Amino acid sequence: MLVLVVLPIAFAQSDKVKEQKDDLTMRMPPSPEDPLTSITIHQEIDFTVSPQRIYEALLDAKQFTAFSGSPAEINRDVGGAFSVFKGHIIGRNLELVPNQRIVQAWRVVTWPEGVYSIARFELQAQGSGTHLIFDHIGFPEGLHDHLAEGWETNYWDLLKKYFH
Numbered sequence: 110m111l112v113l114v115v116l117p118i119a120f121a122q123s124d125k126v127k128e129q130k131d132d133l134t135m136r137m138p139p140s141p142e143d144p145l146t147s148i149t150i151h152q153e154i155d156f157t158v159s160p161q162r163i164y165e166a167l168l169d170a171k172q173f174t175a176f177s178g179s180p181a182e183i184n185r186d187v188g189g190a191f192s193v194f195k196g197h198i199i200g201r202n203l204e205l206v207p208n209q210r211i212v213q214a215w216r217v218v219t220w221p222e223g224v225y226s227i228a229r230f231e232l233q234a235q236g237s238g239t240h241l242i243f244d245h246i247g248f249p250e251g252l253h254d255h256l257a258e259g260w261e262t263n264y265w266d267l268l269k270k271y272f273h
Contacts, residue, residue: 150245150257154265158272160232160239161208166268167230168202168211176271177263194263200225208232220249241265 156163166172173181173193181193185202192199197218204212215228226248233240248256 148246148248148250148253150243150248150253150260152243152257152260152265154241154243155235156239156241156269156272158238159208160234162272163230163232163239163241163268164208164211166271168205172271176267178267200228203227215245224249 166176168183168185170181170183173183177194179194180196181191183189183191183193185205187202187205189202190199191202191213198215199218200213200215202211202213204210209232211228211230211232213228214225216225227244227246229244229246231242231244233242243260245256245260
């Protein structure tokens with residue numbers, strides 16, 4: 110059924126668009142060993158507290174402000190907006206599975222208007238602690254290293270200090 114919907118659109122494309130599309134689909138993905146060309150961030154972090162505590166810290170404005178040291182406004186509903194780090198990071202909650210998963214449309218306010226990335230926090234119980242699997246995709250080219258360092262210093266390190 111999906112193929113029937115997609116094929117008529119593909120046939121309606123100009124030859125130039127088809128060539129560009131074919132060129133894009135034939136390219137090899139960036140090597141995982143080359144983070145400078147990667148368009149994804151994948152990080153795995155272990156915490157000594159429960160998934161519920163991590164989930165709450167990421168979605169409760171008072172706790173987020175406490176661990177980050179910066180004002181946060183967070184609407185905890187699916188579709189709800191958030192603004193963290195004094196309004197420097199904004200977005201919306203796309204999927205919320207209590208104590209298990211947070212998926213957000215996430216952007217830095219200085220990015221071009223309408224440009225959002227996707228941040229996914231997967232929380233897995235690990236004994237009395239949590240194994241967090243984090244994936245960040247769709248951010249503007251050239252920001253991989255800056256964002257990867259930002260997640261480490263502004264989220265994971267601060268959360269570990271907060272819960273210590």
